Amino acid sequence: MLLILVPKITSRIRYAMQLFFGELIKTEFEITEDTAGFQSSSGAKLNYGKQRIADEIFIRAENLLFEKEIRPQKINVDQVKGIKTFFAHQESSDLTFDLFAAAFYFVSRYEEYLPFKPDNYGRFPDEENLLVKEKIHEIPLVNHYAIWLKELLNKKFPTLSFQTNPFQFQLTYDIDFAFAYKGRGVLRNMAGYAKSLSKFDSNETLRRTNVIFGRAGDPFDTFDFQFALHEKFKLKPIYFFLLGDFGKFDRNIFWKNRHLQSLIKKISAGNEIGIHCSFNSNLHPEKVKIEKARLEKISGKKIFRNRQHYLRLKFPSTYQILLANATTEDYTMGFASQIGFRAGIAAPFYWYDLAGEEITQLRIYPFAAMDATLYYYLEFSAEEAFEKSKQLIAATKKVNGYFQFLAHNDLLSENISESWFHWRKMFEELLAIANS
Numbered sequence: 001m002l003l004i005l006v007p008k009i010t011s012r013i014r015y016a017m018q019l020f021f022g023e024l025i026k027t028e029f030e031i032t033e034d035t036a037g038f039q040s041s042s043g044a045k046l047n048y049g050k051q052r053i054a055d056e057i058f059i060r061a062e063n064l065l066f067e068k069e070i071r072p073q074k075i076n077v078d079q080v081k082g083i084k085t086f087f088a089h090q091e092s093s094d095l096t097f098d099l100f101a102a103a104f105y106f107v108s109r110y111e112e113y114l115p116f117k118p119d120n121y122g123r124f125p126d127e128e129n130l131l132v133k134e135k136i137h138e139i140p141l142v143n144h145y146a147i148w149l150k151e152l153l154n155k156k157f158p159t160l161s162f163q164t165n166p167f168q169f170q171l172t173y174d175i176d177f178a179f180a181y182k183g184r185g186v187l188r189n190m191a192g193y194a195k196s197l198s199k200f201d202s203n204e205t206l207r208r209t210n211v212i213f214g215r216a217g218d219p220f221d222t223f224d225f226q227f228a229l230h231e232k233f234k235l236k237p238i239y240f241f242l243l244g245d246f247g248k249f250d251r252n253i254f255w256k257n258r259h260l261q262s263l264i265k266k267i268s269a270g271n272e273i274g275i276h277c278s279f280n281s282n283l284h285p286e287k288v289k290i291e292k293a294r295l296e297k298i299s300g301k302k303i304f305r306n307r308q309h310y311l312r313l314k315f316p317s318t319y320q321i322l323l324a325n326a327t328t329e330d331y332t333m334g335f336a337s338q339i340g341f342r343a344g345i346a347a348p349f350y351w352y353d354l355a356g357e358e359i360t361q362l363r364i365y366p367f368a369a370m371d372a373t374l375y376y377y378l379e380f381s382a383e384e385a386f387e388k389s390k391q392l393i394a395a396t397k398k399v400n401g402y403f404q405f406l407a408h409n410d411l412l413s414e415n416i417s418e419s420w421f422h423w424r425k426m427f428e429e430l431l432a433i434a435n436s
Helices: 011-024 035-040 099-107 141-156 185-198 202-212 223-233 258-270 286-299 317-324 371-377 382-398 423-434
Strands: 002-005 029-032 044-049 057-060 077-080 083-086 168-175 238-241 272-275 349-353 358-364 402-408
Touching: 002 011, 002 035, 011 029, 011 099, 011 141, 011 349, 011 358, 044 141, 057 141, 083 099, 083 141, 099 141, 099 349, 168 423, 223 258, 223 423, 238 258, 258 272, 258 286, 272 286, 317 349, 317 358, 371 382, 371 402, 371 423, 382 402, 382 423, 402 423
Parallel strands: 002 029, 002 044, 044 057, 168 238, 168 402, 238 272
Antiparallel strands: 077 083, 349 358
16 A cells, blocks of 8 residues: 655545546555654655655645645646656656646646636637647646656555556547438428528538438438447447527427437437537526436436537536536536647546535546547548547557547538548548557
C-alpha cells in the first residue's frame, strides 16, 4: 500500500488522489496528515507538500488543491519527454510540476467556472480551452502524467503493485434527425418542398417524394447499416435520442410519431440508450425530467444516461440539474469544433462540483472525436477525417485509455456531399481499427 502525506486532507485532495491511484494506475493507498506516522512507516511513501522529509518520493504541491475559492490561476508551463506540463516549478522535487493540481484543473473544468465570453450557442469556446491554446488537446495529458507517476513509484518501490487498464472503445450515436422526410408531417414536408423549389433542387424534391410515397428508403435511415457493423465487430453502442419539443435548435421528429417510437423500441431492445437533452434544458430544468420520462415511456427502460444537445454544458448548473433528475452518467464532455480531449483525459471520471466543493456520483464519459466536428466544423474530407480519428485512437491506445467516438445516423447517409461520400467505408475501417 502507498501512504500519502499531505499538509491537509481536503475534498480536492481526496478527488485527485482517487483519480490517479484509484482509477488510472490502480494501487492501494491511504492519505494522512500524520507526519510522525508517515516518518515511522517502512512501506511505500509519497509526500505531497512543500518540503521533503527524508527519502520518500516528494512531489512539491501548489496551492490549488488546498484552496476553496475559484479564482484565476497562475499556471507555469514547461515540457517533459516532449509533452507539456502545467503548474511547473523550479523547486526541488521528484517531478518538476504538480501533476495532481494540473489534472484537477483540467478534469474539474476549473477554467469553465471562470468568467468567459460564450460562443454563439452559449458554450465555453473551445479555443479558450488552455489545452487548445497550448496545442496539446490531441494528447491524453493526464494519462501520460499517471504513467510517469507509476514509473516513478515502481522504480522507488518495486514491490508496490498496480493494475493495468486495458484500452476501451465506446461507440455512441446522437439521433438528432431520425429521418430526413419520413414522419415529418404535412406542414414540415411542405416547407421542405418550398425550400427545395426555391433552390431549384429537383433531386431533393424527387427524393422527398419517393420516400413519402414509399418508393425509396429515407436517406437518414442508416440503422440497418449500423446494426450490421455492430454485429461484425461485436460492438455495444449507446444511442442518445432527442425528444425535446420542437424549436429552433431542436428539430427532430415529434416524439409521439409512430415511426420514431418504433425505431426507439427496436434500438432499445438490443442496445443501451440515453436521453439527448434538448438545447434549452440548461435554462429550463423541468425539460430534463419531461424528456427522460418520454424516453422511459417509449422504451420501457429506466434512463440514467445523458448527452446535452449541441454539447451545451454550463458549470455547475447543467450537471447539478442532471444529478437532481437521477442521471448518473453523462457523455457530453468533448469539443464541438475541435477533436481531442477537452478535459485532458482519456478515461471516465466522476464529476467534482467546484461550487459545492464535493465529489459527486455523476460519472463523466468523455468523447475524443465526433463526425459532425470533422464534417461541419473542420470541413475534412472522409479520408482526412479517417486519418485524424485514427491518430487519436493511436494516441489513446498508447496510454491504454478510453476512446469514445460520437456518430450521427444522418452523416452515415449515402446522400451526402462529394467530399464525404466515402465516409461509410472509412467509418467501417475506423471501427475495425478501434476494435482491434
